[in-house]
Amino acid sequence: MQRMNSEHLRDLLKVYFIMGSVNCRKAPVKVLQEAVAGGITMFQFREKGTGSLSDEARLNLGRRLQKICHANGVPFIVNDDIDLAIALDADGIHVGQEDTPALAIRQLLGENKIIGVSAHSFAEAQQAIADGADYLGVGPIYPTSSKEDAKAVQGTAMIEELRNKGITIPLVGIGGITLQNVAPVLTAGADGISVISAIAGAEDITTTARGFVYKVSLSGT
Numbered sequence: 001m002q003r004m005n006s007e008h009l010r011d012l013l014k015v016y017f018i019m020g021s022v023n024c025r026k027a028p029v030k031v032l033q034e035a036v037a038g039g040i041t042m043f044q045f046r047e048k049g050t051g052s053l054s055d056e057a058r059l060n061l062g063r064r065l066q067k068i069c070h071a072n073g074v075p076f077i078v079n080d081d082i083d084l085a086i087a088l089d090a091d092g093i094h095v096g097q098e099d100t101p102a103l104a105i106r107q108l109l110g111e112n113k114i115i116g117v118s119a120h121s122f123a124e125a126q127q128a129i130a131d132g133a134d135y136l137g138v139g140p141i142y143p144t145s146s147k148e149d150a151k152a153v154q155g156t157a158m159i160e161e162l163r164n165k166g167i168t169i170p171l172v173g174i175g176g177i178t179l180q181n182v183a184p185v186l187t188a189g190a191d192g193i194s195v196i197s198a199i200a201g202a203e204d205i206t207t208t209a210r211g212f213v214y215k216v217s218l219s220g221t
């Protein structure tokens with residue numbers, strides 16, 4: 001099996017929606033269906049934080065969300081949990097610096113799964129690539145209330161630094177991204193944006209997701 005082509009992955013990362021039950025104001029299945037209708041290009045199941053589901057309930061929700069993704073050609077990525085990713089046969093996993101190292105994940109999952117890694121510095125980005133990461137998540141770009149242990153806000157400077165220093169692999173910005181502040185993230189060199197609250201918490205989820213698709217298309221990436 002082969003690693004996913006980088007140019008294809010860049011396209012899939014354009015509007016990368018992340019969500020778990022705690023981020024939703026209505027049924028998570030409904031939230032995802034509405035986001036898919038708006039054209040999200042990738043989805044990450046991040047069942048994390050106070051009040052999140054565990055064990056069987058978590059697995060069952062993951063299954064239901066994965067079904068929606070598969071029916072619509074949207075890759076389904078699991079956050080953090082390698083056992084859940086394997087149990088669901090997810091399309092990939094996203095890990096941070098405090099999670100199972102990407103090298104071990106690559107050895108466990110093989111070549112045909114997508115592995116995303118969070119990077120907050122050039123050194124972390126280099127290591128992630130050496131370990132077999134397919135894409136990087138860089139942030140928080142702006143202030144966020146969706147991650148309790150978020151690192152310091154970076155603005156778009158880290159994305160610019162990574163690109164200027166020759167990091168070419170697919171990359172998304174994350175943290176506090178809204179329809180109003182998405183453009184500088186793309187101008188800085190991101191292939192796409194990752195969003196929790198601006199989509200999951202929106203009054204009109206489909207229209208908001210569609211708005212992100214439109215804004216990203218304007219950047220010409």
Ligand SMILES: Cc1ncc(COP(=O)(O)OP(=O)(O)O)c(N)n1
Nearest residue numbers: 080094095096097118137138174194
């Ligand atoms: C696309 C993307 N980028 C970054 C993150 C953050 O991952 P991590 O630093 O491991 O933090 P948690 O999400 O696990 O709290 C992400 N999940 N997705």
Ligand SMILES: Cc1ncsc1CCOP(=O)(O)O
Nearest residue numbers: 140144146175176195196197
């Ligand atoms: C998971 C994560 N990693 C860095 S910031 C963040 C939270 C992003 O959520 P939001 O889009 O609501 O700011």
Ligand SMILES: [Mg+2]
Nearest residue numbers: 080095096099
């Ligand atoms: Mg993590």
